[in-house]
Amino acid sequence: MSTTDTNRDRQTGEPGWLLVTRREVVSRITDKSFLIGTALMVVMLVGFIGFTAWQDERTSDYDLAATPDAVAMATAVADNASAIDDKVSVKLVEVADEDAAKAALRDEDVDAWLHPTDDGWQLTSESSEQDSLTTVVEGVVRQQVLTENATAAGSSVEQLEAGSTVSTDFLRGDAERASVAEAVGFVFVFLFYFAALIFGMQLASSVIEEKQSRIVEIIAAAIPLRHLLAGKVLGNTALAVVQLLVYVAVGLVGLSFTSYKSYVPALSGPTVWFIAFFLAGFVALACLWAVAGSLASRTEDLQATSTPLTMLMLAMFFGGLSLDGRGQVIASFIPPVSAVVMPKRILAGGVDWWEPLVALGLLAVFAAITVMVGERLYRRALLQTGGRVTLRQAWSSAE
Template identity: 85%
Template sequence: MNTEKNTDRNAVRNTEPAWLLVTRREVVSRITDKSFLIGTLLMVVMIVGFLGFTAWQDEKTETATLGATPDAVAMATAIADNASQVDDRLEVEVVELADDTAAETALRDDEVDAWLHPGDDGWQLTSESSEQESLTDAAQVVVRQQVLADNAAGAGTTVDALEAGSSVSTNFLRGDAEKAAVAEVVGFAFVFLFYFAALIFGMQLASSVIEEKQSRIVEIIAAAIPLRHLLAGKVLGNTALAVIQLLVYLVVGLVGMSFTSYKSYLPALSGPTAWFIGFFLAGFVALACLWAVAGSLASRTEDLQATSTPLTMLMLVMFFGGLSLDGRAQVIASFIPPVSAVVMPKRILAGGVEWWEPLVALGLLAAFAAVTVWVGEKLYRRALLQTGGRVSLRQAWSAAE
């Protein structure tokens, strides 16, 4: 009975495509690897820690003690009453001091953060050794308002009349300042996650190719399955792992963001995030195939640095281009593969992108991935079984099938 069951299992396995067997082997071997699990967990902890710190900062209230001598108590009280209108996370407590000597002593003993007193031309805020930025900003605004109100009353007019036509407002063609800041941070996360995944999984893919080639195991594998199936299984397996890891990071990040003051932007981020996953998939497949070629060109682990240098430089161009490009250069780069894999999602985040632009960019990236896979498959097959030293691209391309 058991023999019949084992025979049935073997029959099922034998009917599976070779590339699927390789894919399953890649996924299982990596997903059960402690280093992979620990690395993923550490990244999750970093994301949670960053979002937790952000949430804590949002709720954090700064308390400042403001010392005032008798001639400044009224102005200090006005600052304490109106400081929250300037900075809603600032609370000011007034400490009345007998005279200037008492004020200086209180500063040296850290009993107060700053001392407010009349100056030669207005008011002066004195601190012990460093400026209290939040308190200074609030004091400047409130003192200006109070002095303007007193001067206006003395002139028989109002502050509104004096300030009529003097205000300068800001506006953005796309959204507001806070939304632009959120888009910038999330855009950086998109670029970093793509670079991180492509580099880590790419190096591991190339290293596994070198190990199989150096140990001559690949010759045994080549006798059992076509090399294109081996390449497809490696690329698909690592792509599946990278996407799984990416989804974990995105879910943790979006869930964590719901506990911060930026949770109102979550609905607006769902569309760009979906686009990013699509661009990530197409771009990663192309780069993974190139990493496999870099591994096949090397005969020893020491050769990988040389064979992967062009690919590493390409990834650095993508990383810094994704972060620094703006304006017309960003628009042009968003249609050029493989840079478009990181630039177009950033443009979608910022807004103002026509509905057809992501579709065209993704189509071009998918076409680039298809060409890369076709060329990479030929280079991989022709270089993988060549031993005796590093293989150049020209030698791999001109080698016999």
């Protein structure tokens, strides 16, 4: 903080933490790297959503070769392809014989060749399998053969398939939301990890810079160190939340232009919960990053002082992605992992109304305790410049 800021504080009576918060916000939003990074992330997000929308609307056209003995089956495939996959269109190409079919494949005049074998049917392609076409052909051939066999046996396909349907269900939530929850849950976990890591590293680095240059001694003479910590944490939290809101808004708006637009209203509630959990969890981690910076006396020390915090964040990241079942339920109430696990459970559905409230309350208590403990460590380590400070030294040293 400059002398001008100090004088302004004395003249206006503005609390020191507010001045520091303003300085953190202004310095970051005028930083080209921050703006460019945010813009690039938005462009990537828009590009991904645009690509997804394009893929959803895109129809795959296939040319299917068939010799005279396979024309009837290939015709059935062409006529019924859209019933199995509305994004697949099949055009029949009749060829004289096997050699002609292979020549058409080599010349890339057709995408695949359908022909009978001793025990069924075979779909031959030039060098790589056509996944969508294979799925359609398998479905049509199965239906055609079942119909023929049922007729020969004096029965019907419906009678043969009676009682063979297998459906899925969930004790908590439903199957339709499960796949959406998995994808959006990954985005939530990634955004939390990304923001906490990037903003945390920058916060810790700014603490080290002020400590190494001895500017912090001038600041300490003007405002209490707890105000300095509060300003840094609040400033970075505000920036992280604003950036998160930009990403979420772009994501929801973009999603409304895809085939998943029907899920947008259902995602709004869980998104609000995620922002609330993000806020509480980020405050706690931001305070710990400030402590990591205060324990170091130079930039090279940050890797050592931040290792426990980095391991904690990795545990949150992989725990948020991999936990399921009872383990996920338990973790959704344990701070700080609950910051990423409970929003995923809310997305999947089947969560009682009180569970997010309890989890958020526990996370808020954890954040409050972290801030109190972190404030003590920060104050007692910040002005020690004789080398790297251990947690024990910071906790027991005199102020």
